[in-house]
Amino acid sequence: MKARVIVIGCGVVGATIAYELSQVPQLEVWVCDRQPPARGATGAALGVLMGIISHKVKGRSWQLREASLRRYETLIPELERLTGKPILYNQQGIVSLCFGAEEVAKWEQLQQIRQAQGWPLEIWSPQQVKANCTALNIEAVQAAVYSPRDRQIDPTALTLALVEASRIRGVTFKFGCEVQAIAPADVHSCLQIQTTTGAIAADWVVVSAGLGSSYLAGQTLALMPVLGQAIRLQAETSLGDPGFQPVINGRDIHLVPLGGDQYWVGATVEFPAATDDELKPEAERLSAVLQGAIAYCPALAQSKVLQTWSGLRPRPQGRPAPVIEQISPSRIILATGHYRNGVLLAPATAQQVRQLIGY
Numbered sequence: 537m538k539a540r541v542i543v544i545g546c547g548v549v550g551a552t553i554a555y556e557l558s559q560v561p562q563l564e565v566w567v568c569d570r571q572p573p574a575r576g577a578t579g580a581a582l583g584v585l586m587g588i589i590s591h592k593v594k595g596r597s598w599q600l601r602e603a604s605l606r607r608y609e610t611l612i613p614e615l616e617r618l619t620g621k622p623i624l625y626n627q628q629g630i631v632s633l634c635f636g637a638e639e640v641a642k643w644e645q646l647q648q649i650r651q652a653q654g655w656p657l658e659i660w661s662p663q664q665v666k667a668n669c670t671a672l673n674i675e676a677v678q679a680a681v682y683s684p685r686d687r688q689i690d691p692t693a694l695t696l697a698l699v700e701a702s703r704i705r706g707v708t709f710k711f712g713c714e715v716q717a718i719a720p721a722d723v724h725s726c727l728q729i730q731t732t733t734g735a736i737a738a739d740w741v742v743v744s745a746g747l748g749s750s751y752l753a754g755q756t757l758a759l760m761p762v763l764g765q766a767i768r769l770q771a772e773t774s775l776g777d778p779g780f781q782p783v784i785n786g787r788d789i790h791l792v793p794l795g796g797d798q799y800w801v802g803a804t805v806e807f808p809a810a811t812d813d814e815l816k817p818e819a820e821r822l823s824a825v826l827q828g829a830i831a832y833c834p835a836l837a838q839s840k841v842l843q844t845w846s847g848l849r850p851r852p853q854g855r856p857a858p859v860i861e862q863i864s865p866s867r868i869i870l871a872t873g874h875y876r877n878g879v880l881l882a883p884a885t886a887q888q889v890r891q892l893i894g895y
């Protein structure tokens with residue numbers, strides 16, 4: 537008989553776990569979400585996968601990043617083949633602008649480390665920046681780092697593709713199903729989840745419910761919401777060479793090309809003033825982000841705003857992101873708290889969950 541795994545939450549993390557586990561013939565996989573897929577933080581994310589260009593160079597943080605980047609290269613074609621639908625996956629890399637001379641030395645050091653690890657990084661002079669990305673204002677730019685192997689993906693399209701592909705592989709999805717509690721063993725199974733649509737028995741439960749995970753995990757996990765706002769713009773024409781449209785990052789503000797001369801710009805990083813404060817998006821903060829992007833890409837000033845939105849990132853308190861662990865001795869696994877990098881880290885998280893379950 538197959539062991540039943542229930543994944544709670546169908547953001548990018550839960551959907552990637554479901555897909556990964558669907559490849560294990562010994563498992564029967566269910567996913568419950570109180571909403572349709574990708575309506576939590578995932579629906580707000582920009583999908584920038586900053587792995588090689590991040591300053592994490594060793595230990596768990598780097599291993600998760602590297603494993604995810606490697607898996608993405610096979611995962612996307614796999615999903616496209618299974619679903620027959622293309623996924624917006626930008627493979628033109630990430631350009632990060634440096635505004636301080638002292639930053640350049642740090643990037644040169646990182647370049648050497650990455651070279652030893654087998655990943656390319658290029659350091660561009662301001663003139664090279666102008667030649668490669670003609671729409672950028674290089675007045676204050678000291679240099680840029682170009683990471684050709686980093687990526688960007690549409691997080692909602694990815695999550696929907698993961699759901700469709702998982703269904704094809706036999707995963708059961710229950711949307712509109714809120715999990716109220718995870719109860720201990722009865723005589724037939726290890727665990728039981730109580731939901732708004734009834735109880736379901738499980739051998740394993742994976743909590744990947746984003747900010748909802750604290751409530752389900754109880755005392756063991758504290759997560760803080762960190763608000764992010766972003767904006768979708770229609771430019772008058774393509775910004776720079778239409779054939780070379782990498783993600784641009786300047787002062788932690790991303791400019792993400794979407795095709796059709798449309799771009800995402802974001803995101804704000806807004807902390808609650810006090811623990812119980814409700815975070816409300818403030819228009820001035822988003823406007824400051826847009827002005828920051830216009831400062832390095834002036835043509836954006838003529839673009840039309842198509843949409844603005846916000847989301848809440850789940851940030852673990854008192855420990856590093858993300859949380860991937862079994863609550864021993866139970867068969868409950870936490871796979872949550874991915875804060876600013878849930879899209880980036882979802883594939884490696886799914887691989888770790890599979891290992892924890894023993895496959």
Ligand SMILES: Cc1cc2nc3c(=O)[nH]c(=O)nc-3n(C[C@H](O)[C@H](O)[C@H](O)COP(=O)(O)OP(=O)(O)OC[C@H]3O[C@@H](n4cnc5c(N)ncnc54)[C@H](O)[C@@H]3O)c2cc1C
Pocket residue numbers: 544545546547548549550568569570571572573574575576577578579580581582583584585713714715716744745746747748749752763764765766802803804846847848849850872873874875876877878879880881
């Ligand atoms: C503006 C913004 C920009 C971002 N940009 C990036 C980026 O460029 N790159 C990157 O890697 N990351 C980015 N992030 C971070 C990323 O969005 C998150 O880390 C990631 O989406 C977390 O995914 P998740 O699946 O854990 O959570 P979520 O997407 O929040 O999903 C959790 C799901 O659990 C469900 N749920 C909760 N409680 C229950 C319950 N009791 N019962 C049933 N279901 C429940 C919810 O309905 C939800 O669907 C960004 C975030 C924001 C807000």
